[in-house]
Amino acid sequence: MVKSTLHSANTSYSQPVETDFLVINNLTKSYATPDGGEFVVLSDINLTVREDEFVSLIGHSGCGKSTLLKIVAGLERATSGLVTLEGKEIRKPGCDRMMVFQHYSLLPWLTVRENIRLAVDEVLEGLSNSEKSRIVNEHLAMVNLTAAASKYPDEISGGMKQRVGIARALAIRPKMLLMDEPFGALDALTRGKLQKQVLDIWENHRQAVLMVTHDVDEAIYMSDRIVMMTNGPAAQIGEILEVPFPHPRDRQQIRESSEYFELRNHALNFLDRYFVLDG
Template sequence: MRGYVEMFRLGKTYDTHNGPVVIVEEFDLNLEKGEYVSLLGHSGCGKSTVLTMVAGLNPITTGGVVIDGREIDGPGPDRGVVFQAPCLMPWMTALENVMLGVNQVYLTASKRDRRDLASYYLNLVGLGSSLHKRAKDLSQGMQQRVGIARAFALRPKMLLLDEPFGMLDSLTRMELQEILLEILIRDKVTTVMVTHDVDEALFMSDRVVMMTNGPRAKVGAIFSLPFERPRVRADVLDHPEYYDFRGKMIQFLEDQDHKKLKADAEKRAQAQQEQLATADAT
């Protein structure tokens, strides 16, 4: 089935001193327009590698990515990216940080229109009274709001989130989750989010893609969630299937742990056998 976003046989291999290492292999995923999908898996399984390939920031080794009928060949304003750290220019104001991208993408728009666009999204994320505060004077949560506004202000076809709330306290995290979902519903932006938080994935997503352990990570399971939009946190938690899905996702992660332990034990046993064989030979 074709989708608004198509990732087909996506793979990433790095050359090392010990030979090529395949990080992601045969990763296939299609997204419909406006869909929100989370990539969930253990640290180091290749989630961020997939995201940076889709963003055009990491060269694709095999396969490809098509967005709205066009195969990507590098970064572009059709994809907005929000990282765990917002990477703002600390000496610039919140408005000036958002204007950096707006000025590059909307070259033909008037200065006033560009400023209004940046101000609009800063207001949406709750920073209407902090437009002229320098980034270095903002709290971590406020800086991440600037990062979200900066991504949305480019009016991207796709939003890519790499653990965007990972450095925030729980209250700020929940508040920003809800603000983000409100904007996504309004703008109907197709979204992929990398997370290691099961509850975050359940609350935010239409589908959750579970990734197997790396190396050679791929899609291990996909869960389609029945929760209605707009999302109300209390309703999601009270949904009769919430804890069933939560249990299945945790079980998948635990199964990956067991597979890793087994593989590590087999490697140690093989290494011991090789050492014994070498000792016998000498």
Template sequence: MTRASLELSSEQRNPAYLTFRDVGQVFHTKRGPFEALKDINLQVAQGEFICVIGHSGCGKSTLLNMVSGFLQPSSGSVTLANVPIDRPGPDRMVVFQNYSLLPWKTVEQNVALAVKAARPELDAAARASVIDHHLEMVGLLEARHKRPAQISGGMRQRVAIARALAVRPDVLVLDEPFGALDAITKEELQEELLAIWRENKPTVLMITHDIDEALFLADRVVMMTNGPSATIGEIMTVPFERPRSFEAIQDDPRYGQLRNHALDFLYRRYAHDVD
């Protein structure tokens, strides 16, 4: 498997939508400047699902913070539809690993708060319809009146995903959303996420440490080198047709090739003593 074949990407067939151009990030610390990212160049097509993998400290979260508008690059630019990203906005919604739900609000109220803020043009009936639709998609209609403390971790993450997608964002930013969940719940939510994504096809940028998860979900997998001065080491195109079955792609001989290539990148070429 050649690098050229790994890098055949949808950006060659579709115009760039989300673009990182010569991006660098330097943080000023008590010990002096720390270069977290260097020479990041990436073009993401509209509706593309990108997973970013790499060891701890490789700048994955820094990349996502730039897309979310929480952080500005020290050099270069991050643009969405050719417009520089300079602040957070409802066109980019974030799902964190820790759910970030308001504990005193019910499931329904957590989703409603986001919809009301981001889509003020909706009247009460239309807003209620949007909320119901997205709660139904994640299987939480019966839990709508419960508070976060009354539901499981997997259900809380479903609320966070429903809340983010109910806003109809152009870009969905996922920061290891399934990292704290057990294997069975994680697999269920991966399936649900793909089903929901297919409905509106937002552009997705997702951090994960799980190679199997990345190969199941993504159109392309962006593999980061180690920090400091981390950059994009390789980009793997995932060739499996959609909709996907995890069992089916595991039976495909290309799955083993891609998985082994990613493992070689992470644990031989860019091995990390502490992860």
């Protein structure tokens, strides 16, 4: 049976205080319109994420998933409400939260190694050169890019570029990883391989992850919980699904279970319901 938590505009979601890491409390995000009005993107969002939890945000385009992620990253400010990490309000970007975007954001004049080293130099400036090199080498190996370390971005594939971005984000040892459609620009085969690789890394180096995706199968395979958003404007958390599969995960084994199909159908029915309403 699918375990879910239902939400409405007057319902908040919380977990026991000792597990709270990221806390989003009564968050609303709106923009002023040219006619002097207000366009509400997100309304009364309440969510907590544990320090070792993988959470996915899913919903139709325009429901504010990426906006919520940017607020957690400190790239945008909420109109009202509060977002805290370990009890401290998030007001701006910080090295405790690293973002991986759908598009690779690599500096084309730097090699793979140099793109990762740049982030390490910026954030971990107190370390010795040998320690910084050790960290870069460790993360190159973690994403299987040691052999490509001296290549430039235009000499490697899209999947490899995304692995550089992930290695760069992880190398500075953030407390939370934020991913906005990180596999969306990849072909199906590369996407599946990279999903597994990222999940393997996470299972061996647990940290909080908040990932935006449109892919139900991806969310089920990778996540501990799936946060399903209602349509915008004024989007809310409609439902949160608990994913029951233990880690480490085997994709084939999961897909052969009745729980997988029940969870998948539940998520798709939720999305179909809002798609019909949107149409």
